[in-house]
Amino acid sequence: MLNVLEVVSTVAVGVMVGVEFSVVFVLNRILxxxxxDSxxxxxxxxxxxxxxxxPVWYIGSLVLVAVWTVARWHGPGTGLVATAGALLILxxxxxxxxxxxxxxxxxxxxPENRPADWKQLLQRWERFHYVRLVVIIAAFILLVAALV
Structure with missing residues (x-):
């Protein structure tokens, strides 16, 4: 049962990373x-x-990783999983x-009510998103390493 939790947790975080990666490198570039106006x-x-x-995905992934950490508390890879959880909290x-x-x-x-600096605000969001993406990629890498 614990192996299922480990795999489900890793896949949930991995797919979340994939979605966030596609936002940065596909969706935002298209938009x-x-x-x-468009x-x-x-x-x-x-x-x-x-x-x-x-929000549901981030919190759900964090809960899965927290359960994994507690379930494997003194087992191999627990430090990696706990660090991944800390990165997900970040x-x-x-x-x-x-x-x-x-x-x-x-x-x-x-288009009628947007502020004059809307492009700058979206660029700020994108910069923060890049940093968050690096953080969750690191969490995913740690989870994969804990499985190995």
């Missing part, structure tokens, strides 16, 4: 190539859609403090 609408829609799903904290406030603004914008 940023559109004319301003670009802004696309970012707002993505913010609403992913903003509804990702990812959640970064989300709440840095990314969510910008996303909450972004998802309400329309």
């Amino acid at each position: 940023n190539a559109l004319p301003d 670009r802004q609408r696309g970012h707002a829609h993505a913010g609403r859609m992913l903003g509804a799903v990702m 990812g959640v904290v970064m989300s709440v403090l840095l990314l969510v406030p910008i996303n909450n603004l972004n998802k309400t914008w329309t």
Whole structure:
């Protein structure tokens, strides 16, 4: 049963990393190539859609990793799993403090009501997102190493 938890936890974090990776390197590049009104609408829609799903995914992954850590407390690889959990906590904290406030603004914008600095705010969100992506990739790598 513990092996199932380990695999499910690793896959959940891995798929989350894949989604966040595709946001940075696929979705944002597509949206940023559109004319301003379409670009802004696309970012707002993505913010609403992913903003509804990702909190559950981040917290769910963190809970799985926490359970894995407790279940294997004195076993091999526990330090790696606990460190991965700490990195996931950092990812959640970064989300709440840095990314969510910008996303909450972004998802309400329309071409008629967006602020003059909307592009700069989206660029700030993207920079924070890059850092968070590095953090969760590191967590994923540690989970994979703990399995091996």
